[in-house]
Amino acid sequence: MRLDGLTVALRQRTSWEAADLGVALVRRHAGTIWLSWIITTLPVFVLLNLGAALIDSVWLAWLLLWWLKPVFDRVPLFVLSRAVFGAVPSVRETLRMQRSWGWRSMLGWLSWRRLHPARSLLLPVDLLEGLAGSRRSERVRVLQRAASGTSMLTTLIAAHMEYLLSVGVMLLALMFVPVEYFSEAAQQFWRTLFDDPPIWAQCLGNFVTWLAMSLIEPFYVGAGFGLYLNRRTQLEAWDVELAFRRIAARLRATATALLPLLFGMFVSVAAVRAEDTSTADQVGGAAAQSVDAIAADTPPQSLRRVFAGRYVEDAGFGASVEQAYADPDLSPKSKQYVWELRDKSKKGKENKSPEPKSSLQLWLEAFGRIMALVAENALWLLLALLIALLVRYHRIWLPWISERFERERKPDALAVHDIALPEHLPDDLPAAVRALWQQGRQREALALLYRAAVLRLDASLGTSMPPGATEAECLRRSRRLADADYAQLFARIVRCWQAAAYAQRLPDARVVDELLAAWSGSRSASA
Amino acid sequence: MRLRAAGVLPRAAAWAIDFVLRMAVIWVFSILLVLLGDLGLALYLILLFALFWLYPVLFEVLNDGQTPGKRALGLRVVNANGTPVGWVPSIVRNLMRTVDMLPLFYGFGLVAGLIDRNSRRFGDMVADTLVVHLDNPHGHSSAPDVPAVQSPLSLPAADQGAIVAFAERARQLTPERQQELANLLQPLTQARGAVAVQRLLGMASSFLGRQ
Numbered sequence: 001m002r003l004d005g006l007t008v009a010l011r012q013r014t015s016w017e018a019a020d021l022g023v024a025l026v027r028r029h030a031g032t033i034w035l036s037w038i039i040t041t042l043p044v045f046v047l048l049n050l051g052a053a054l055i056d057s058v059w060l061a062w063l064l065l066w067w068l069k070p071v072f073d074r075v076p077l078f079v080l081s082r083a084v085f086g087a088v089p090s091v092r093e094t095l096r097m098q099r100s101w102g103w104r105s106m107l108g109w110l111s112w113r114r115l116h117p118a119r120s121l122l123l124p125v126d127l128l129e130g131l132a133g134s135r136r137s138e139r140v141r142v143l144q145r146a147a148s149g150t151s152m153l154t155t156l157i158a159a160h161m162e163y164l165l166s167v168g169v170m171l172l173a174l175m176f177v178p179v180e181y182f183s184e185a186a187q188q189f190w191r192t193l194f195d196d197p198p199i200w201a202q203c204l205g206n207f208v209t210w211l212a213m214s215l216i217e218p219f220y221v222g223a224g225f226g227l228y229l230n231r232r233t234q235l236e237a238w239d240v241e242l243a244f245r246r247i248a249a250r251l252r253a254t255a256t257a258l259l260p261l262l263f264g265m266f267v268s269v270a271a272v273r274a275e276d277t278s279t280a281d282q283v284g285g286a287a288a289q290s291v292d293a294i295a296a297d298t299p300p301q302s303l304r305r306v307f308a309g310r311y312v313e314d315a316g317f318g319a320s321v322e323q324a325y326a327d328p329d330l331s332p333k334s335k336q337y338v339w340e341l342r343d344k345s346k347k348g349k350e351n352k353s354p355e356p357k358s359s360l361q362l363w364l365e366a367f368g369r370i371m372a373l374v375a376e377n378a379l380w381l382l383l384a385l386l387i388a389l390l391v392r393y394h395r396i397w398l399p400w401i402s403e404r405f406e407r408e409r410k411p412d413a414l415a416v417h418d419i420a421l422p423e424h425l426p427d428d429l430p431a432a433v434r435a436l437w438q439q440g441r442q443r444e445a446l447a448l449l450y451r452a453a454v455l456r457l458d459a460s461l462g463t464s465m466p467p468g469a470t471e472a473e474c475l476r477r478s479r480r481l482a483d484a485d486y487a488q489l490f491a492r493i494v495r496c497w498q499a500a501a502y503a504q505r506l507p508d509a510r511v512v513d514e515l516l517a518a519w520s521g522s523r524s525a526s527a
Numbered sequence: 528m529r530l531r532a533a534g535v536l537p538r539a540a541a542w543a544i545d546f547v548l549r550m551a552v553i554w555v556f557s558i559l560l561v562l563l564g565d566l567g568l569a570l571y572l573i574l575l576f577a578l579f580w581l582y583p584v585l586f587e588v589l590n591d592g593q594t595p596g597k598r599a600l601g602l603r604v605v606n607a608n609g610t611p612v613g614w615v616p617s618i619v620r621n622l623m624r625t626v627d628m629l630p631l632f633y634g635f636g637l638v639a640g641l642i643d644r645n646s647r648r649f650g651d652m653v654a655d656t657l658v659v660h661l662d663n664p665h666g667h668s669s670a671p672d673v674p675a676v677q678s679p680l681s682l683p684a685a686d687q688g689a690i691v692a693f694a695e696r697a698r699q700l701t702p703e704r705q706q707e708l709a710n711l712l713q714p715l716t717q718a719r720g721a722v723a724v725q726r727l728l729g730m731a732s733s734f735l736g737r738q
């Protein structure tokens with residue numbers, strides 16, 4: 001393949017641009033393509049329709065014509081593939097080549113690949129590269145990696161264009177019917193073409209389909225070829241190769257004598273760069289100084305300095321400079337109208353002339369100022385009061401605020417007290433309770449006391465509490481006690497326990513001592 | 528300035544996207560407007576009119592020549608001389624859709640676009656506008672960041688561009704192809720094979736102004 005012969009400008013293109021390139025190529029070689037196309041397809045079309053009409057199933061001709069598209073696709077593809085390398089084939093050559101060219105892959109394209117959505121992209125692989133087997137599938141995979149989306153969309157769009165065009169051609173006939181005959185004509189039209197079409201109408205329909213196909217199909221093949229070309233260009237950097245060949249050719253022509261020198265330069269480049277960095281500061285400093293000097297010069301001085309002794313004052317030059325600056329092209333002036341906010345205060349001040357003030361006026365002004373001060377501060381106070389009240393009563397006035405905040409507030413961490421209750425009550429209960437209390441396990445101490453009290457209640461009543469009985473139930477039951485002292489003590493113990501268990505209010509050590517003393521007392525009394 | 532006229536295929540795709548977008552809007556609004564009775568019908572008709580006649584004009588003039596569909600496909604409407612499209616050309620080219628859409632789904636416009644060298648439909652011809660591909664925004668160079676190598680010769684900008692293009696696309700090429708290409712420039716690199724590739728990449732770095 002000789003890339004030098006390419007007739008298209010290769011560069012990086014998007015997929016859609018590449019498809020457009022293919023379409024443009026088809027347009028460029030339209031004469032050859034369509035002449036060959038018509039000569040190839042029209043006889044096939046006529047033969048198919050004749051044959052189908054003989055067996056009275058004209059639709060078959062339509063189907064076969066559609067099915068044979070890949071065979072016809074070879075015509076535009078042949079022309080394009082030769083033309084793109086500068087060798088535009090003649091119609092005769094194209095037709096001759098149709099007999100032998102590209103039939104090998106047609107079996108696949110007419111059977112299992114007939115509905116391939118990227119047909120126009122992949123046809124060139126088979127027809128131009130002639131690959132087969134695993135090499136073909138590898139090639140197809142690489143080509144499709146970046147171009148299959150556009151290729152499939154191209155197929156979709158081209159198919160729609162074709163069908164809409166064929167319907168459009170039929171509707172075009174209706175467009176020329178005068179309005180007064182339109183409905184009648186439309187009915188007739190429908191009956192003839194779609195309802196119960198005679199054979200000639202069916203053939204006409206096929207002909208319209210062939211027309212639409214003939215218009216669109218070469219463009220479709222061209223778009224696919226453009227995509228293929230672009231993908232190859234991407235993969236193999238054809239454009240870079242062309243540019244490199246051009247550069248190399250020029251270098252060979254001009255720089256043969258310089259070649260030995262060049263090689264030396266490569267070696268010395270590194271050394272030069274090292275020097276560069278060391279001298280850069282000095283050079284930069286000098287350059288900065290000279291820039292400062294130039295900026296300080298006014299134009300006439302700088303001219304004198306540049307031309308040294310040879311400077312001649314030229315009035316004509318000055319005048320022409322003035323003239324050049326005056327040129328409206330150099331310093332264009334334009335009028336702009338913009339809206340501006342009117343400044344009312346300025347205008348008012350200008351109009352009013354200050355008048356001398358009487359003493360009454362001055363006094364009134366002072367009074368007014370004091371009143372204003374008082375009123376202002378009163379308003380501020382009012383605002384502060386309002387805010388304070390709001391803060392105080394927001395729960396009542398603005399319940400939604402507290403709801404908001406309370407919902408956001410996390411619940412208190414659940415205090416889990418793992419109270420290991422002994423299986424049996426200790427013999428010396430007050431001592432055990434006191435011991436627990438002094439260890440700092442006050443809750444457990446009270447729990448033990450409460451438990452002992454409940455058990456004692458059970459014992460004295462001769463019943464047993466149901467499991468899960470609440471403190472209130474225990475209290476209610478304690479009223480049945482004959483021993484009024486113990487009932488009172490029990491009530492006190494329960495209250496103590498409840499306060500500790502549910503409100504986390506521990507009783508004083510003194511109160512506990514009293515309770516324990518009372519417990520021991522009543523115990524000894526009952527025993 | 529080069530304008531790269533867009534052909535019928537991307538334009539059809541862009542139109543399809545716009546069409547689907549507008550249909551979606553109509554669908555949503557028709558559900559809402561049917562609740563308003565006769566007033567809803569009136570609003571619906573106004574919406575239809577706006578979507579089919581104002582939508583392209585407003586987008587083209589106010590959105591830099593791009594409807595959403597054209598933006599998706601990287602297309603832009605410009606005047607034939609490349610300047611941004613204004614109100615009058617945009618209105619003209621969109622009013623001319625009445626001609627282009629005959630006899631069915633832009634049949635005339637399609638045939639005109641296929642025949643015309645710049646793929647213009649009748650509306651574009653009358654309004655003297657073009658639909659062009661956007662220039663790819665050339666931002667950060669994807670050339671590999673290797674230490675710069677000074678070129679022994681000063682090359683014209685086009686040649687520098689070719690070497691930078693080689694560096695930017697080196698990753699997409701197989702190593703064999705990279706060397707094959709670099710060998711072409713032996714007069715410049717004084718080397719062959721992998722060394723030549725490295726020197727070219729270094730030169731690309733220096734052309735890009737890297738250290």
